[in-house]
Amino acid sequence: MLKEFKEFAMRGNVIDLAVGVILGAAFGKIVSSLVGDIIMPLIGLLVGGVDFSGLSFTFGNAVVKYGVFIQTVIDFVIIAFSIFLFIRLFNKMYTREKKEEAPPSLTKEEELLTEIRDLLKSQKL
Template sequence: MWKEFKEFAMRGNVVDLAVGVIIGGAFGKIVSSLVNDIIMPLIGLLLGGIDFSGLSLKFGDAVVKYGMFIQKVVDFLIIAFSLFLFVKALNKLYHRIKKEEEVKDTEPTLTKEEELLMEIRDLLKQQREVQ
């Protein structure tokens, strides 16, 4: 059982996923700071000095913090858009590399003239070798 777990844990996909989760967590913190410390204060300033994080409604003892919800939605949208741009750039790079490999793999097709010239060249080489 330990051997199977070790094989599973050391597969490339699992390690890649772990690295992605760790980087995603760090990226999420950066974006959260961007939203909380830069974007939301600017939006609040544009809307007349409103601080979204403090917006709430009270229903008896319950407090509904809808301002925090707005902030989290903006946070999510920025993260999703950033990831969209990143994946789009990676796909573009991948397709460019793939296309370059396909071009390298295909041999150029020769025209009839080029084939005849190559045959003549080969015949001349054979004649020189005979002499």
């Protein structure tokens, strides 16, 4: 059983997943700092210095902190947009590399064989 567990834990996809989780957590900290330390203060300046997290109202004995909810929604939108931009950039780089690896051109024999194949296909119809 120990040997099976070791094989499972050391599979490539499990290790890749662990690396992804660790990098995701680090990226999350970066984005959280970007949102909390840079973007939200600027948004606060634009709306007159209002700190969303302090917005609340009292309903009976309960304190409803709707500002924290607004702050969380804005954080989510900014984080989602940041991840979108990162994935978009990654996809552009990936497709650019694929374009550079264009398939080799056909030889004259291959072109002739392709034409013959296409003619035979058209005659079957």
